Amino acid sequence: MMEFKLPSLGADMEQGKLLEWRIKPGDAVKRGQVIALVDTSKAAVDVEIWHDGVVEELVTKPGETIPVGTVMARLRSAGEVAPAPSPTISPSLRKPASPAARKRARELDVDLEKIAGTGPHGSVTLEDVEKAAKAPGPAPSIDRQLEMRKAIAAAMSRSKREIPHYYLAESIPMRRAIDHLARANEKRPVTERVLLGALQLKAVALTLRNFPDLNGFWRDGAFHPGAGIHVGVAISLRQGGLVAPAIHDVDQRSPEDLMRALADLVKRARAGSLRSSEMSDPTITVTNLGEQGVESVFGVIYPPQVALVGFGRIAERAWVEDGALRAVPLLSATLSGDHRASDGHRGARFLAALRDQLQRPEEL
């Protein structure tokens, strides 16, 4: 028998509220399948399972708030024999509702369980959801903002308490990367256009291949390298706050593919619809504040990660190259490193390698 416990979906998560199960007893589940929707203080997250098996029992009920690590469900592995069926009929675990109503309820942040359904067999209809969303009541969006603020406060305080940060900065000439991208984008329709941000992510990931000591986690007094290069992308939410979900295996993906992943991630982050693996396994974070016009950003590492790369604004500046003074678009790249896991010397070599990689945009 296997126990499925509520996973930690980021260092700032202590508890979660089960919104709904996507499985029922008797279902066969596959590794990577989304089995539940869990509300963290930051977003409603699709939680995935990492073992194949058959659902035996759902322990947590929708609407319950439980700490990280609580057993939510029991499963038997494929070979295990099912116990004799229980004679009692288990009650329906989730409120009957149309798929459209369920989707709308998530969008509007309305609790389906609290709505009196007017559809067949008391099921909740789309109209019921929209009516309930309009009904006066406590404003959930404000609560979420407050919760998100608390979550960020907890994670960042822990980071500054535990992680001895060192900070490095490097100016990177961007002429080649910008021209390369402009040429490539000329041939692309607007729907497939790639942003410089996607190239920057790829450059970070390719460079990290030679710096595994910056890609991973500090846990229990030791460094553990990441299994892949999963780059957490800091995404600010329009209503305030931020999340930093991962794009997986960034070093192995084309710029076009990365751009699609990035656009999808930003869209889902802002709609509050992220997957558990995206929340829990970034091996490094990249933050880009250049668009807000700042020259550089020295970020706070997201524990248990050990490094954060910050990109500032790209601006034309006077630059001496081959003995001549030129106007060159420069990007300020920074590294915040965890001094327990690496030293400034390594960090400096990483930034130099990142600078060199961005001079060879055709490899990205």
Added chain:
Amino acid sequence: MKPEEIKSQVLGILGKIAPELDQGGLRADRPLRNQVDLDSMDWLNFLVALHERLKVDIPEADYGKLQTLDQLLTYLKERLPA
């Protein structure tokens, strides 16, 4: 397409991308992206939505001509059949 129709489409798309935007406070002669806090991803999404609704594909090289709402509307008027 009539200028008013283009404007209402453009504002409709902006409203979707930046729901918190107070459109009454938007100055049509000031830089748009600053006022609406559109980062490059929002801007690209905006252009993709324009492409879907108005069938107009704006090349990157023209971004510089599209600083303000007024400039954008003039540009679209020229590109779209009346």
